[in-house]
Amino acid sequence: MPFNIPVIDDITQPALAARLQHLLDNKTKPVGSLGQIERLAQRIGLILGSEAPELKAPQLVVFAGDHGLAARGVSAYPSDVTWQMVENFLAGGAAVSVLARQNGIGLTVVDCGVCHDFAPRPGLVINKLAPGTADALEGPAMSAAQCNVAVASGAALVKDLPGNALLLGEMGIGNTSAASLLMSRLAGLDIVDCTGAGTGLDAPSVQRKIGILRQVLARHPDAKAPLDALAAFGGFEVATMVGAVLQAAAERRVIVVDGFIASSAVLVASALQPAVLQRCVFAHQSGERGHALMLAHLKAEPLLDLGLRLGEGSGAALAWPLLMSACAILREMASFESAGVSRQDSAQTAVR
Numbered sequence: 001m002p003f004n005i006p007v008i009d010d011i012t013q014p015a016l017a018a019r020l021q022h023l024l025d026n027k028t029k030p031v032g033s034l035g036q037i038e039r040l041a042q043r044i045g046l047i048l049g050s051e052a053p054e055l056k057a058p059q060l061v062v063f064a065g066d067h068g069l070a071a072r073g074v075s076a077y078p079s080d081v082t083w084q085m086v087e088n089f090l091a092g093g094a095a096v097s098v099l100a101r102q103n104g105i106g107l108t109v110v111d112c113g114v115c116h117d118f119a120p121r122p123g124l125v126i127n128k129l130a131p132g133t134a135d136a137l138e139g140p141a142m143s144a145a146q147c148n149v150a151v152a153s154g155a156a157l158v159k160d161l162p163g164n165a166l167l168l169g170e171m172g173i174g175n176t177s178a179a180s181l182l183m184s185r186l187a188g189l190d191i192v193d194c195t196g197a198g199t200g201l202d203a204p205s206v207q208r209k210i211g212i213l214r215q216v217l218a219r220h221p222d223a224k225a226p227l228d229a230l231a232a233f234g235g236f237e238v239a240t241m242v243g244a245v246l247q248a249a250a251e252r253r254v255i256v257v258d259g260f261i262a263s264s265a266v267l268v269a270s271a272l273q274p275a276v277l278q279r280c281v282f283a284h285q286s287g288e289r290g291h292a293l294m295l296a297h298l299k300a301e302p303l304l305d306l307g308l309r310l311g312e313g314s315g316a317a318l319a320w321p322l323l324m325s326a327c328a329i330l331r332e333m334a335s336f337e338s339a340g341v342s343r344q345d346s347a348q349t350a351v352r
């Protein structure tokens, strides 16, 4: 059954935006002194449609899948690491497991197309499209039908999640290549500017990776529309994440975007429905080459810049306390009136 892309409406809401700004400006602090936290509070307020927003039951989903292109040596690690890390997430030992646990964030792992058969267990959703995508240098990574099913399954998954915030995570050896290809094609940028070391390729290997990705782009000259590019370049985890982002946006959940790969899924979703971006909070700027440019293309203002280059949703989980703080500031901080604190001298000009 074809998946209908939901229409994502504009949530600019000038009246609510003005009320939120008024509230923030009247808190007991110099105007604008909480910097980016104030813009974050504004954004969350607009997404949740509230002057006193409350984040509830945050859910981090790790979308996992393998990549046919990985056999061409575009990653410093073998594909087996994908399934081994899925086991690690479920056992509670991966970086994202630790950070999600520490911050009270629910963690779900989705097998979107890993080359391994997992024993069913709590916390694991099996939506396997195939054991890994096809080699994108030989043909499309997946068929249009598979792409459709992957997007639909991501949307269905989010429908069943509690809470009002979705944190994006992923695992898939070779998926920085898919993200670079999507970025190059959809943003119209040279592949050199979209490609980095991923898991840690040395400089000559990055040059080799760029050469392979250039050939992949040349192999799919007509894959220009967002879903065509997604099918051509993969992967299953990115396609499932695209569906999850669209559904979360339709439900007005706060979408916390992790690094380079999660951003590439948002790039695809926003190419389909631009208002998706109004629901996104970009957790951090990854150390992966290309992410700064991708964020600039999406007009995103990342919260953190810690040199992270891990993925998994680790940056999203690390940024989560800032979202909680932004909401708490709106809800709990006193105003000049309520606290009896003198306002700025009216002769001086306010700087926001």
Ligand SMILES: Cc1cc2ncn([C@H]3O[C@H](COP(=O)(O)O)[C@@H](O)[C@H]3O)c2cc1C
Residues within 6 Å of the ligand: 074, 075, 076, 077, 081, 085, 170, 171, 172, 173, 174, 175, 176, 177, 197, 198, 199, 200, 310, 311, 312
């Ligand atoms: C042990 C390990 C844990 C990881 N957790 C996330 N990634 C990250 O690295 C992969 C992308 O990089 P590339 O395109 O170079 O393969 C993804 O799986 C990503 O989430 C990991 C990679 C490794 C090796």
Ligand SMILES: O=C(O)c1cccnc1
Residues within 6 Å of the ligand: 176, 198, 199, 258, 259, 260, 261, 262, 286, 287, 288, 291, 308, 309, 310, 311, 312
């Ligand atoms: O930014 C990311 O998401 C990233 C970067 C390198 C490797 N894996 C993930």
